[in-house]
Amino acid sequence: MNDVRFYKLLISVNALIPLGLLLIDASNGRLGANPIEFFLRTTGVLTLTFLLITLAVTPLRKIFGWNSLIKYRRMLGLFAFFYGCLHLVTYSIFDKSLGFSAIVADVIQRPFIAIGMIAFTLLVPLAITSTNGMVKRLGGKNWARLHKLAYVAAILGVIHFWMIVKSDIFYPALFGVVLATSFFIRLVWPKKQAIQRAIN
Numbered sequence: 001m002n003d004v005r006f007y008k009l010l011i012s013v014n015a016l017i018p019l020g021l022l023l024i025d026a027s028n029g030r031l032g033a034n035p036i037e038f039f040l041r042t043t044g045v046l047t048l049t050f051l052l053i054t055l056a057v058t059p060l061r062k063i064f065g066w067n068s069l070i071k072y073r074r075m076l077g078l079f080a081f082f083y084g085c086l087h088l089v090t091y092s093i094f095d096k097s098l099g100f101s102a103i104v105a106d107v108i109q110r111p112f113i114a115i116g117m118i119a120f121t122l123l124v125p126l127a128i129t130s131t132n133g134m135v136k137r138l139g140g141k142n143w144a145r146l147h148k149l150a151y152v153a154a155i156l157g158v159i160h161f162w163m164i165v166k167s168d169i170f171y172p173a174l175f176g177v178v179l180a181t182s183f184f185i186r187l188v189w190p191k192k193q194a195i196q197r198a199i200n
């Protein structure tokens with residue numbers, strides 16, 4: 001097995017461990033008084049976490065020159081989508097019993113649900129266009145432009161999280177700071193390098 005395949009396996013195993021633990025706890029009845037809420041909240045946090053890890057790849061490459069991280073970006077993004085799907089499935093099936101009108105009413109009455117729905121909807125075209133074939137078909141520039149939507153989805157994910165927590169904003173704020181830092185580095189770093197080159 002070469003290094004890339006090994007690291008991909010390592011990432012996959014680690015990415016699936018939280019799900020494994022959730023399922024083990026669920027089967028042993030150890031998810032607390034409201035297991036659906038626990039599952040929903042955990043999958044929500046995992047979606048946002050993988051989205052932020054995916055968005056951290058470019059800043060990490062820029063700062064530390066870890067260019068090989070690009071080989072793992074797609075799978076990290078797909079894990080964000082995977083947990084987003086689980087989050088939506090948990091909500092739609094277990095929380096709302098697949099009641100279409102109940103879901104529509106919830107989207108209208110609770111703005112944080114509408115924001116979550118928009119965030120998830122934005123992830124769909126990104127997952128669909130994640131294949132090499134789609135990158136070729138769209139062309140690199142268009143593909144990169146489309147995939148900037150990942151930032152919009154992440155911003156909406158943080159807002160969605162922020163709207164849920166009532167008083168303790170520590171975690172949504174933490175996710176917000178990580179996201180803002182990634183975005184800032186992405187925007188500022190090339191300019192700084194250009195200035196550096198001009199000075200030297």
Ligand code: HEM
Pocket residue numbers: 037040041042043044045047048051084087088091113115116117118119120153154156157158160161164165
């Ligand atoms: C598919 C549309 C979505 C729906 C219907 C939805 C719905 C929900 C619901 C009902 C909760 C639990 C609220 C509560 O316990 O009071 C929740 C929590 C959460 N969701 Fe979503 N969500 C969606 C998409 C997303 C997306 C795309 C992300 C991330 C980018 C996300 C991140 C979170 C987070 C971080 C939490 C809070 C976890 C916590 O309280 O610890 N959600 N979501």
